[in-house]
Amino acid sequence: xxxxxxxxxxxxxxxxxxxxxxxxxxEVKPATRAAAQQALDDMGLRDLRRSSPPAATAxxxxxxxxxxxxxxxxxxxxxxxxxxxxxxRLLGDDTSRGTPTxxxxxxLRFPGPESADLAxxxxxxxxxxLCVTTDGTVTRVELGPAAPSTDxxxxxxxxxxxxxxxTVGRLTAPDQLxxxxxxxxxxxxxxxxxxxxxxxxxxxxxRVRRQYGQAIGSFQAVQHLLADATVLVEAGTSVTxxxxxxxxxxxxxxxxxxxxxxxxxxxxxxLEAVYAGMQVFGGIAQTWEHIAHLYLRKVRLxxxxxxxxxxxxxxxxxxxxxx
Amino acid sequence: MDFELxxxxxxxxxxxxxxxxxxxxxYWMAKDQAHEFPTEFYETVAGxxxxxxxxxxxxxGHGLGITEAxxxxxxxxxxxxGMNAASAIHLSIFGMHPVxxxxxxxxxxxxxxxxxxGDLHVCFGVTEPGAGLDTASxxxxxxxxxxxxxxxxxxxxxxxxxxxxxxxxxxRTSKADEVTKKxxxxxxxxxxxxxxxxxxxxxxxxxxxxxxxxxxxxxDLRIPVEDRVGEEGQGFRYLLxxxxxxxxxxxxxxxxxxxxxxxxxxxxxxxxxVFGRPIGMNQGIxxxxxxxxxxxxxxxxxxxxxxxxxxxxxxxGREANTAKYLCADAGFTAADRALQTHGGMGYSEEYAxxxxxxxxxxxxxxxxxxxxxxxxLGSHTLGLPRSY
Numbered sequence: 001x002x003x004x005x006x007x008x009x010x011x012x013x014x015x016x017x018x019x020x021x022x023x024x025x026x027e028v029k030p031a032t033r034a035a036a037q038q039a040l041d042d043m044g045l046r047d048l049r050r051s052s053p054p055a056a057t058a059x060x061x062x063x064x065x066x067x068x069x070x071x072x073x074x075x076x077x078x079x080x081x082x083x084x085x086x087x088x089r090l091l092g093d094d095t096s097r098g099t100p101t102x103x104x105x106x107x108l109r110f111p112g113p114e115s116a117d118l119a120x121x122x123x124x125x126x127x128x129x130l131c132v133t134t135d136g137t138v139t140r141v142e143l144g145p146a147a148p149s150t151d152x153x154x155x156x157x158x159x160x161x162x163x164x165x166x167t168v169g170r171l172t173a174p175d176q177l178x179x180x181x182x183x184x185x186x187x188x189x190x191x192x193x194x195x196x197x198x199x200x201x202x203x204x205x206x207r208v209r210r211q212y213g214q215a216i217g218s219f220q221a222v223q224h225l226l227a228d229a230t231v232l233v234e235a236g237t238s239v240t241x242x243x244x245x246x247x248x249x250x251x252x253x254x255x256x257x258x259x260x261x262x263x264x265x266x267x268x269x270x271l272e273a274v275y276a277g278m279q280v281f282g283g284i285a286q287t288w289e290h291i292a293h294l295y296l297r298k299v300r301l302x303x304x305x306x307x308x309x310x311x312x313x314x315x316x317x318x319x320x321x322x323x
Numbered sequence: 324m325d326f327e328l329x330x331x332x333x334x335x336x337x338x339x340x341x342x343x344x345x346x347x348x349x350y351w352m353a354k355d356q357a358h359e360f361p362t363e364f365y366e367t368v369a370g371x372x373x374x375x376x377x378x379x380x381x382x383x384g385h386g387l388g389i390t391e392a393x394x395x396x397x398x399x400x401x402x403x404x405g406m407n408a409a410s411a412i413h414l415s416i417f418g419m420h421p422v423x424x425x426x427x428x429x430x431x432x433x434x435x436x437x438x439x440x441g442d443l444h445v446c447f448g449v450t451e452p453g454a455g456l457d458t459a460s461x462x463x464x465x466x467x468x469x470x471x472x473x474x475x476x477x478x479x480x481x482x483x484x485x486x487x488x489x490x491x492x493x494x495r496t497s498k499a500d501e502v503t504k505k506x507x508x509x510x511x512x513x514x515x516x517x518x519x520x521x522x523x524x525x526x527x528x529x530x531x532x533x534x535x536x537x538x539x540x541x542x543d544l545r546i547p548v549e550d551r552v553g554e555e556g557q558g559f560r561y562l563l564x565x566x567x568x569x570x571x572x573x574x575x576x577x578x579x580x581x582x583x584x585x586x587x588x589x590x591x592x593x594x595x596x597v598f599g600r601p602i603g604m605n606q607g608i609x610x611x612x613x614x615x616x617x618x619x620x621x622x623x624x625x626x627x628x629x630x631x632x633x634x635x636x637x638x639x640g641r642e643a644n645t646a647k648y649l650c651a652d653a654g655f656t657a658a659d660r661a662l663q664t665h666g667g668m669g670y671s672e673e674y675a676x677x678x679x680x681x682x683x684x685x686x687x688x689x690x691x692x693x694x695x696x697x698x699x700l701g702s703h704t705l706g707l708p709r710s711y
Contacts (some may be wrong), residue, residue, distance in 0.1 A: 220606035 069193030079122030369441025402581025425553035531679025581654030588661030
């Protein structure tokens with residue numbers, strides 16, 4: 001994508017925020033969700049990764065995910081726009097219809113050897129979910145009823161155990177690595193965006209909130225906390241963008257390693273950064289009305305999404321050939 | 324609960340602090356830089372009668388508990404002497420515990436009064452290059468030969484061996500593959516360091532340079548049977564008795580060095596003026612120091628609990644290990660922050676905190692690493708499967 005074109009796409013995603021970004025969990029209602037998703041769907045971004053070669057690089061997709069994560073949006077950018085179309089592209093399937101998202105385990109990890117015990121993740125506007133089992137088989141499953149989730153803005157739906165499973169295709173071994181790496185990068189990028197945005201909001205609050213006759217941002221303890229959080233966000237940003245670059249430029253094994261490093265790092269640094277931001281907001285961030293817990297929920301759940309750090313570190317410690 | 328020290332314990336603190344007032348930073352810096360044993364300090368402590376603090380009265384000591392010993396070592400480290408000072412006397416304070424409990428009457432009469440008076444320097448010979456903290460894997464072997472044992476092997480990280488007359492030496496008298504339990508077949512000796520048979524080589528190291536850490540090459544060392552501590556094959560069990568007190572004393576030393584560091588950091592933060600005000604007025608300086616105070620205070624409480632439990636004959640493995648873990652961390656963190664508070668000056672030897680920093684770092688490794696403490700707590704206290 002040309003730079004100007006990409007900036008336009010990113011600004012389009014950004015433009016969703018003023019109109020559809022929620023400012024309180026009470027605003028998350030089916031009608032508002034549907035309207036926001038419709039606005040996203042109208043942008044026609046699903047084709048970004050649908051064609052071969054794809055119109056958008058992995059790096060551009062990661063930047064879009066990062067932008068999306070900056071705002072409390074209920075839209076399914078990751079599931080229906082970036083992840084499921086990528087799967088279909090890797091399968092060379094250009095005939096599928098509908099709007100699939102991705103299916104994960106009920107713990108929201110990569111599925112195991114069977115298409116069983118699944119949940120459809122990020123499924124606002126989706127009509128089915130694609131599941132990749134460990135041997136690379138991709139199946140399509142129907143969506144069940146809405147499932148409760150810690151992340152209040154993201155839609156998750158159950159997949160009924162008896163629901164029909166349709167085989168869509170099978171990924172080659174390298175494509176399976178690419179898929180995992182891509183999924184990790186996109187999810188991680190969204191966490192980086194969320195943490196970065198929340199820290200920026202905390203910085204802004206520290207400028208305006210006054211105590212003892214001065215802005216709390218004038219206190220070193222607050223300043224340093226935010227500076228440390230910024231360092232965490234920057235580290236997470238760099239490692240994630242590097243992983244995205246690897247997806248575009250390196251063999252899939254390398255890309256997967258870089259993606260695992262990024263997710264392992266951001267799982268903790270994004271959370272730490274949000275903790276720091278919440279500390280700066282003080283009591284107000286503990287209230288239901290405040291936006292803080294929406295970010296906290298996203299990164300807290302995000303730290304377990306696809307793979308936890310505890311799961312990634314042993315994989316990274318293993319010799320490359322056995323990973 | 325009673326958090327107050329007894330009058331006698333307070334007296335120990337004050338007396339030791341008073342006794343060591345003359346051994347200032349200049350003294351310790353000079354000893355550290357010259358790699359020279361602090362003989363004047365050692366003789367002062369011995370002259371004050373402190374070395375025999377835990378040795379039973381019938382052998383010339385005071386027969387006091389671990390609480391008192393920990394207060395002594397904490398105060399010694401806190402005086403600014405840090406680990407150079409503590410290590411110079413550490414073994415005399417409680418290292419002879421296996422001899423006190425399991426040694427023959429003759430061995431005790433022959434050695435303990437001399438330890439209490441300071442006349443006899445001893446070192447501890449357990450760790451080996453191939454064994455590390457896995458003590459059951461030592462290979463230094465003692466072969467019985469009439470009324471002697473003949474010992475061959477290597478030891479490493481033997482503190483104060485250069486300055487010592489005797490060594491409390493752990494050997495194997497049965498090889499590991501000859502015993503059903505790996506910890507069986509080890510025998511402990513308290514014997515002379517025969518320089519013709521033991522080659523001692525100091526290890527160049529990062530800090531605590533007034534007291535050597537050494538590698539020992541033992542070649543046909545002949546040890547008379549009467550130097551054996553207790554029964555043959557029971558050496559490991561004898562050492563186990565002393566492990567918890569050892570943890571607590573090390574914790575006390577780490578705590579002392581942490582307190583000394585914090586004192587220095589706070590003093591400098593009050594005196595040093597930058598941007599027209601004392602640097603301690605900056606939250607970035609003040610808060611880490613205040614945080615260290617809380618960590619040192621919390622660590623101290625666990626240590627006090629641990630020594631109280633031990634002195635009252637109660638199980639204390641959890642508390643002793645926790646105390647070592649927390650004190651080592653709090654001590655090191657305080658030293659690190661004191662150094663940071665001093666800025667560039669912290670890096671100069673003149674301000675002493677660089678010395679504290681190097682020595683405090685040691686406490687997270689020796690005599691047992693923080694990770695091994697967690698192993699203990701994980702498996703023994705929490706009942707989780709042994710991870711190593």
